[in-house]
Structure formats: structure tokens, C-alpha cells
Amino acid sequence: MIWLTWRQHRAVLAVSAAVVVAFVVWMMIVEHDYSTAVRAIARSCNASRAYSPNTPCSALYSSEALAWGQGDIIRWILLVLPLMFGVLLGAPLFAGEFERQTVILAFTQNISRTRWMVIRWLVIGLSVFVLSVALAGVSNWWFLHVPTNGSSFGYRIQPGQFDVTGIAPAAYSLFAFALGAALGMALRRTARAIFGTVVLFVAVRILFEHYFRRQLAAPTFSPATVFASGYSFDVSASSWNVGRGYRVRPGSAYPTSQTYINHIVNLCSKPFGVQSTGCLSKHGVQLGVLFQPSSHFWTLQWGETGSYIAAVAALFGLTLWSVRRWRA
Amino acid sequence: MTAALETLGLGRRYHTTWGLRDCTLLVPEGTVTGLVGPNGAGKSTLLRMAAGLSRPTAGTVSVFGSPVHPNGTDHLGRVGYLDQFHPLYRYFSVAEMLAVGRKLNSRWDDASARKWLEDLAIPLDKRVGRLSGGQQAQVALTLCMAKRPDLLLLDEPVASLDPLARKRLLQALMGTVADRGTTVFLSSHIISELEPLCNYLIVLSASRVQTAGSIDDLLANHRLLVGPRRDQPPDGVEVIDVTQTSRQTTYLVRGVAPTLGSDWQSLQPDLEEIVIAYLTKGETDGAPPIPVDADSDPKGGAA
Numbered sequence: 001m002i003w004l005t006w007r008q009h010r011a012v013l014a015v016s017a018a019v020v021v022a023f024v025v026w027m028m029i030v031e032h033d034y035s036t037a038v039r040a041i042a043r044s045c046n047a048s049r050a051y052s053p054n055t056p057c058s059a060l061y062s063s064e065a066l067a068w069g070q071g072d073i074i075r076w077i078l079l080v081l082p083l084m085f086g087v088l089l090g091a092p093l094f095a096g097e098f099e100r101q102t103v104i105l106a107f108t109q110n111i112s113r114t115r116w117m118v119i120r121w122l123v124i125g126l127s128v129f130v131l132s133v134a135l136a137g138v139s140n141w142w143f144l145h146v147p148t149n150g151s152s153f154g155y156r157i158q159p160g161q162f163d164v165t166g167i168a169p170a171a172y173s174l175f176a177f178a179l180g181a182a183l184g185m186a187l188r189r190t191a192r193a194i195f196g197t198v199v200l201f202v203a204v205r206i207l208f209e210h211y212f213r214r215q216l217a218a219p220t221f222s223p224a225t226v227f228a229s230g231y232s233f234d235v236s237a238s239s240w241n242v243g244r245g246y247r248v249r250p251g252s253a254y255p256t257s258q259t260y261i262n263h264i265v266n267l268c269s270k271p272f273g274v275q276s277t278g279c280l281s282k283h284g285v286q287l288g289v290l291f292q293p294s295s296h297f298w299t300l301q302w303g304e305t306g307s308y309i310a311a312v313a314a315l316f317g318l319t320l321w322s323v324r325r326w327r328a
Numbered sequence: 329m330t331a332a333l334e335t336l337g338l339g340r341r342y343h344t345t346w347g348l349r350d351c352t353l354l355v356p357e358g359t360v361t362g363l364v365g366p367n368g369a370g371k372s373t374l375l376r377m378a379a380g381l382s383r384p385t386a387g388t389v390s391v392f393g394s395p396v397h398p399n400g401t402d403h404l405g406r407v408g409y410l411d412q413f414h415p416l417y418r419y420f421s422v423a424e425m426l427a428v429g430r431k432l433n434s435r436w437d438d439a440s441a442r443k444w445l446e447d448l449a450i451p452l453d454k455r456v457g458r459l460s461g462g463q464q465a466q467v468a469l470t471l472c473m474a475k476r477p478d479l480l481l482l483d484e485p486v487a488s489l490d491p492l493a494r495k496r497l498l499q500a501l502m503g504t505v506a507d508r509g510t511t512v513f514l515s516s517h518i519i520s521e522l523e524p525l526c527n528y529l530i531v532l533s534a535s536r537v538q539t540a541g542s543i544d545d546l547l548a549n550h551r552l553l554v555g556p557r558r559d560q561p562p563d564g565v566e567v568i569d570v571t572q573t574s575r576q577t578t579y580l581v582r583g584v585a586p587t588l589g590s591d592w593q594s595l596q597p598d599l600e601e602i603v604i605a606y607l608t609k610g611e612t613d614g615a616p617p618i619p620v621d622a623d624s625d626p627k628g629g630a631a
Binding site: 001004007100101104105106107109110111191324325326 | 411417424432443475
């Protein structure tokens, strides 16, 4: 069965591997060009020290990174690549067998449906795992060498860069694959399964990013700095700002329950949803900002990875159930 | 006689219509049993349930005494199933198709499979998709035979073949089956094709079994009564089919034929006539009774 799965998919596995390898080679070339350029800047900067002693050379590197448009193209490709696994390897995995009716051949050999499904899924799923982990390794190495500061994707804790850094991208790939396989089994048509995979994958990723990821770690609270004429928030640029928040001033005698805070926020509300900081302060409530500091990066990464892997396990179970339930 | 395949009240419903209904039959071990019926009679439905591909809506199906479940594995090693569309992996070479069979079956006879394909002049290194339809059917049948099944289920094995390929395939099949004593259950809508191969016959029409039995019994138990026009059906005998013209009446009856008069002849029907009579009966059962004079009645429901 392992041989059969490999034989049936070797061409498309080779294409997937070729895409990943070609992309990795391109990343390495870009990294090499960047390092060469940075070294050249360093040399000329050091040589010209005498003329502009106040400009540190590192500022020049950053401006060079800003101009590095290829970095964003690479990030966009990294963002989309998981879908390739869902479309090329996931969707046809079962749908193709039903379209060509070869499932009838498979189900009348001396091998149980469960074994057929599990081996098929695992052989291709493991290939996706190896390719996507290798890709994640290379991209993390790349981001260490080519600075992220100038990228429009932001810092690694922020949505965008977060999605192409760490281990989560490998989980996205596995999720896309498992989603494609499950939809292929449910719809039994490759084209429909591909369409469904693209739509659902994008929808799940967006929903998770905007609603669920921020809940994977308790956000940090930073009180607003209040001036006579208003207030300002002070959050590091490398944090992920997740919204406005309130808390009872630490050490005060006021009740710390959420009910109390909500009550005071309502009490102090002016039109247009703006609160008077004076009114809040009088009742011991502080206005501030909630954010995920960069130190939460790995907590969020593992939380996100775990959630997607749980979804992969559920999709695997659904696919197996559907295979066993199928009847000609 | 033990049953290679036995069904009891077997039925399969597709949404609101029954693909097969109340099917109770027994295929004795070691026989070659033909399943005849028009297109859509339920032949493929029956064979697919016997192969464990489909789950019955009603009743049971057993192979060598043990019930068949779609997720069961007991029947898989003993049953060979050839689908009417003989699906194969089109991008595999013939040798790779044999490797599939070898890796997925415990009782695989690789030497015979290779020998057989060699005799048929099917090159092992050719891609399956490049073979002719007849050759693909031969490869699919080879896969079924090489797993050395005790029961071989063949759904329209020769439907898509030209007469020569048809003859070759059936000869090859019967030669091997005779050597091994395999039970064969094959469907077809061409009666003349089944007669020389089979010793048992099951007639399926309108999703129900119309008759079943050995070909010898079928021939011995039916008579064709031909005589002058008569509107009253004969007593004490089961009339399967009636053919009326203005001057002549023909009854196909089952059982001992009664004597209707000196101007009546009792003839031996051939197998095709018997089968067609049952197929006609199956189509008209449940419909209004056959009008006495089918030729002159414009509302006749039997036509």
C-alpha cells in the first residue's frame, strides 16, 4: 500500500518538492545578494566615516533592507504556499480515486478500507510535513539574516510576519492538506474539492488571525499616559496591539471585578464612545491598551500550531469515517 | 451443496426507488451461474453488494456462509470482483498493475498472471491507458484471477468487447476456472453468451428475481404450447407468457403441460425464449393484466 501510494503520487510529489526547492534556492540567492550589498555598504560607510561621523552605519543597512522589495514577495509566497499542498496533494488524494472509479479496484483487494485510507493519508501527509518543516526552517534562517524591520509584514508577533515565521506555517500546510483530503472525500470531485479548500482555508486563517489568536495568551496591559488635553498610549513598535482595555488601578481599594469595570466605563462614557479619563480615574479605573509583547511570540506560535494540528486530527477522523461509510 | 453466495430478502434502495428488491438466491459452490436481466434490472447492484462495495438497505448477503459487510475483511481475500468499467490505474504499466495485485493480496499467483498476459500478447511494460479496451478488460480480469478467489463476481465482463476479444476472454476465463474449481457468478444481458458457459441461471427483472435454477432444469420444466386462438388460459399450470395473434395462441408454461386438444402442439422452448418470457413477466407484473387481445386493444398495457 505504501508502494502504491508512492507510485500514484510520485509525479505530483516531485512537482511539490521542485517548487519548494526552487523557492528555497531563490531565497538563498536573495540572502546572498543582500549580505553582499550590506558588506559593501559597511565598507564604504567605514571608509567615509570621516565625512559623516554622526551617521551610524547600521542606519544605512536598515534603509537598504527597506528597499529590499523581494523580501515582501518572498513573504507573500510563504503565505500562499500551504495552499499548494492542499490543492496539489490534498484535494485529489481521495477525490481522484472516486472520479476514476479506481476506488472499486482498491476496495476489492485484500486490504481493509481503514488501512487503505490511513496509509494513503499518512504517506502523503508525512511528505507534506517534511517539505513544510524544511521550508519553515529555511524561512526562519532567512528572516534572521535579512532584517524584518523594514518589511510591510511588521514584526514577528504581528499578523503578517507571524504567519510566515516560527513553526505555525508548517501547521498551516498540514491543515491545508488535511482539509483538501477531507473535502475530496466528502465531495468526491477534485475540482470542487480544490475550490472548497481554497475558500475554507483562507476563511479559517483570517478568522483565526482576527479573533482567536489574540486569546491564546493573556494580553499585557499598558496604562495610557494622561495629559491635560487628552491621553496617549505607549506601546513598543515590536508588540502586537490588540485593542483598548481597562483595569482597576493596582493597589486601590476598588473592586476588581469585570462587572465593576464595565459599570464605570458606562458611567464615564461620553458621546462617540469616548470616556473621560478623569471620571475613570476618580473611580479607580485606568484606561490603557492591551497588547501581546514580542515575548509572547512562542506562546502564540505553539498555541496556534496546536490548534491547527487538532483541526488536522479532526479532519483525519472525518475522512476515515467518510471512507468507511462510503458505499457504491 | 454449500452456497458460495447466498442472499436473503436482499434489497437496496436509491432514495425512493429500489435498485434491487426481495432478492433471495443461492449460488452453489463450484457452479458457473449467469445473471441475466435488462439494463437497470439490479444486476450491478446485486454484484456490488456481494463484493462488499455497497451496503444492503434490507436483507443479508453472505459469501461462503459469512455475512459480507462493506468494512469487513473476511470476504476480501476469497472474492474476486470485476467491475463492468474495469477501472485500472491508467498511468501504471501492466507490470506495475500486477505489482499492485501482488502487494495488496495474500494469495497472489504472479507466475500465472504473467503467463496469461504473455499468451494474450499484452506487453508488460506498456501503460495501461495505451492498451485497447479489450486488453484493459483482460488485465482487469487477470488481476481478479491472480488473487485466486474462491468466488469470482464478474459484472458484464465482455460488454465492451468486440466478438473476437469476447470469445478469447471467456475462453481464458473458463479454462482457468475449470482447473481451480472457482465458483463464478457473472452478469450479462446477452443470453446466448451465457448459455455455453453457465450451468445455473438467475433471471432478474424489475429489481426482482423472476426465476432461478440450473439450465437443465429450466429447459426440462418449461414447455411451449402452440395452438388455435384461445382466450381461456389453461388450468393446472403456471403460464409465464402468452403470445396472441388473431388465429394462434402460444403459451410458455412451467410444470407438466396439460393436454389442451389434438390441435395443440407441445414444443421444447430454447433458453432464450424462457428467459425472455420471464423478463416480459417481470416488466408487466404490477401493471394492468395483459389484455386478452393485445393486437386490437389500443389501450393495451403489455406492449
